[in-house]
Amino acid sequence: KHLPEYVAESANAIDKEVETYNFTSCQIYCYGPLLHTVQMAKLFPDSKTFVDMKLKASPEKTMELFEAFMASKNNAPTNDEIRKFVNDNFGDKGTELEVWSPTDWVENPAFLNLVNDPDLKQWGMDLNNIWKELGRKMKDDVHKNPEYYSIIPVPNPVIVPGGRFIEFYYWDSYWIIRGLLYCEMRNTARGMIENLMSIVQRIGFIPNGGRVYYWGRSQPPLLAGMVKSYVDFTKDDRFAINALEILEHEFEYFINNHSVQAKGHDLAVYRDSSKGPRPESYSEDVETAESFHTDEAKEDHYSELKSAAESGMDFSSRWYINENGTNIGNLSDAKTRSIVPVDLNAILYWNAKIIAEFHAKAGNVDKMAEYETKAQKIKEAIQAVLWNEEAGCWLDYDLINEKPRDYFVTSNLAPLWVKAYNISDTDKISASVLSYIEKNKLDTFPGGVPNTLYHTGEQWDFPNVWAPLQYIVIEGLDNIGTPEAQKLSKSWGHRWVKSNFAAYRDSRAMFEKYDAEKFGGHGGGGEYGVQKGFGWTNGVIIEWLAKYGHEISLSNTGAAGPNSRFVSLLGVTAIALIGAFAGRFIWRTWFK
Numbered sequence: 001k002h003l004p005e006y007v008a009e010s011a012n013a014i015d016k017e018v019e020t021y022n023f024t025s026c027q028i029y030c031y032g033p034l035l036h037t038v039q040m041a042k043l044f045p046d047s048k049t050f051v052d053m054k055l056k057a058s059p060e061k062t063m064e065l066f067e068a069f070m071a072s073k074n075n076a077p078t079n080d081e082i083r084k085f086v087n088d089n090f091g092d093k094g095t096e097l098e099v100w101s102p103t104d105w106v107e108n109p110a111f112l113n114l115v116n117d118p119d120l121k122q123w124g125m126d127l128n129n130i131w132k133e134l135g136r137k138m139k140d141d142v143h144k145n146p147e148y149y150s151i152i153p154v155p156n157p158v159i160v161p162g163g164r165f166i167e168f169y170y171w172d173s174y175w176i177i178r179g180l181l182y183c184e185m186r187n188t189a190r191g192m193i194e195n196l197m198s199i200v201q202r203i204g205f206i207p208n209g210g211r212v213y214y215w216g217r218s219q220p221p222l223l224a225g226m227v228k229s230y231v232d233f234t235k236d237d238r239f240a241i242n243a244l245e246i247l248e249h250e251f252e253y254f255i256n257n258h259s260v261q262a263k264g265h266d267l268a269v270y271r272d273s274s275k276g277p278r279p280e281s282y283s284e285d286v287e288t289a290e291s292f293h294t295d296e297a298k299e300d301h302y303s304e305l306k307s308a309a310e311s312g313m314d315f316s317s318r319w320y321i322n323e324n325g326t327n328i329g330n331l332s333d334a335k336t337r338s339i340v341p342v343d344l345n346a347i348l349y350w351n352a353k354i355i356a357e358f359h360a361k362a363g364n365v366d367k368m369a370e371y372e373t374k375a376q377k378i379k380e381a382i383q384a385v386l387w388n389e390e391a392g393c394w395l396d397y398d399l400i401n402e403k404p405r406d407y408f409v410t411s412n413l414a415p416l417w418v419k420a421y422n423i424s425d426t427d428k429i430s431a432s433v434l435s436y437i438e439k440n441k442l443d444t445f446p447g448g449v450p451n452t453l454y455h456t457g458e459q460w461d462f463p464n465v466w467a468p469l470q471y472i473v474i475e476g477l478d479n480i481g482t483p484e485a486q487k488l489s490k491s492w493g494h495r496w497v498k499s500n501f502a503a504y505r506d507s508r509a510m511f512e513k514y515d516a517e518k519f520g521g522h523g524g525g526g527e528y529g530v531q532k533g534f535g536w537t538n539g540v541i542i543e544w545l546a547k548y549g550h551e552i553s554l555s556n557t558g559a560a561g562p563n564s565r566f567v568s569l570l571g572v573t574a575i576a577l578i579g580a581f582a583g584r585f586i587w588r589t590w591f592k
């Protein structure tokens with residue numbers, strides 16, 4: 001059976017690098033003929049299932065068995081034969097993990113005292129309970145025999161997003177950790193941060209998620225933000241100082257591996273460094289690559305898709321550049337590596353600022369100045385290339401057509417969140433951004449600010465709304481500090497809490513994404529069904545219950561308790577009955 005060139009090629013090219021990371025199991029889970037054969041047989045409804053299964057023998061032995069199996073089937077096994085091979089050689093997915101109840105969990109964290117409405121308070125308690133369902137610990141065997149698994153061993157237990165996501169995810173962890181801190185689970189939060197730091201020490205950067213098959217891509221670099229959150233909560237400056245070496249390393253990794261030149265400035269793009277289709281969505285990627293006719297073009301397409309996954313926004317029209325230079329299109333128009341993203345550069349600016357702040361804590365003035373200078377350079381580049389005077393907002397920049405991309409995406413507002421602008425321009429920026437929001441009618445959606453305004457069916461497009469970006473936008477408007485921006489921020493914050501509550505009240509679930517068009521509606525689209533759990537959603541709500549809980553009341557909002565609709569129905573029926581009786585009485589008394 002003909003295997004595409006990239007299967008063999010990627011195995012050779014990547015092996016050397018992976019060896020240094022000691023991900024021996026990559027030959028099974030990241031690339032190569034076994035992965036190709038099994039994933040193209042589409043044995044499971046969700047392609048991620050296979051790459052999360054445990055090996056029964058070592059990777060080398062499994063490859064030997066696979067080669068013998070293929071030879072015995074003339075390199076053309078049927079799907080049933082492939083299924084049997086998988087059953088014989090792999091164990092169930094997820095068996096490497098145990099559900100773990102966090103040891104620092106407390107029943108009534110103090111943030112609950114800040115919540116007035118009894119239904120919201122109960123919800124806060126429910127969310128605090130959900131941490132126990134999302135806790136996972138690796139079994140000892142993972143540490144003893146890591147090559148039998150796709151999971152990346154880490155020393156401490158983690159809180160996972162939930163649903164199909166049973167391992168840590170890099171940027172999700174930022175909002176999870178903040179939620180844990182509000183729930184007073186400092187040890188769990190610190191353990192998760194230390195896991196990520198240990199990964200930087202071992203492999204140089206933090207992959208997209210805790211599996212070897214994510215090894216060629218990262219996610220928005222929020223480790224420094226996590227350490228800062230921990231230190232702001234605990235005042236543990238020593239932790240900040242000890243983290244410095246790793247934070248600098250991660251920052252330099254991002255800059256060195258993602259940099260581009262735009263209008264004479266150094267900026268960063270999302271850019272994956274592996275080969276082949278995404279292992280966890282292998283056949284899906286092979287199928288979208290069918291419209292490309294050479295191995296090279298297919299390989300480029302895979303890179304664009306994995307780079308989009310690195311952005312965390314997989315997938316979205318945000319990454320499309322069609323031949324006319326617009327965002328109209330589909331996945332085959334993904335050109336992620338040619339789009340300078342506002343959020344990534346704002347986050348890198350924030351990284352440099354945090355590192356400078358921690359050096360100041362350590363009393364290291366030279367290093368502080370060095371990182372302040374790096375931050376200022378990124379800020380200048382953001383101002384020169386990404387700020388758009390006409391639009392009144394920051395816009396992603398298209399390197400192919402050398403022009404700004406004037407499409408709304410929530411991440412356009414990311415600089416507000418991390419203050420990546422000249423503070424002396426605050427009033428002007430606030431006014432511009434507010435009119436940008438009005439022009440794009442962003443205040444008209446009952447279920448939150450949609451990620452984009454273009455409906456493509458991809459999960460990071462209209463009408464989906466995601467907690468992390470809702471957080472970035474709403475906290476950004478609060479951070480800029482003008483009364484008008486703060487007013488809008490508060491109204492959107494309240495709306496998000498009430499809308500998430502309505503969804504929870506109706507389904508008893510917290511969702512990965514929501515629906516901008518429906519108050520209380522969950523999101524959909526993309527390549528897998530909407531997931532429940534859900535780490536970052538819960539983290540954002542817990543933080544906002546602490547922030548707004550004293551002033552939100554559910555009465556008269558449509559988000560009141562489970563019986564609100566029933567109560568209103570009862571009310572209408574009662575008024576109708578009273579009206580009917582009164583009518584009859586008047587009729588009898590006056591007209592008969």
Ligand SMILES: OC[C@H]1O[C@H](O[C@H]2O[C@H](CO)[C@@H](O)[C@H](O)[C@H]2O)[C@H](O)[C@@H](O)[C@@H]1O
Nearest residue numbers: 161165169172208278280309312313314
């Ligand atoms: O399997 C498909 C994709 O799934 C992940 O992406 C989505 O879930 C992540 C966990 O919540 C989240 O971090 C990401 O923003 C979501 O789009 C995974 O991260 C992708 O790499 C993967 O291809």
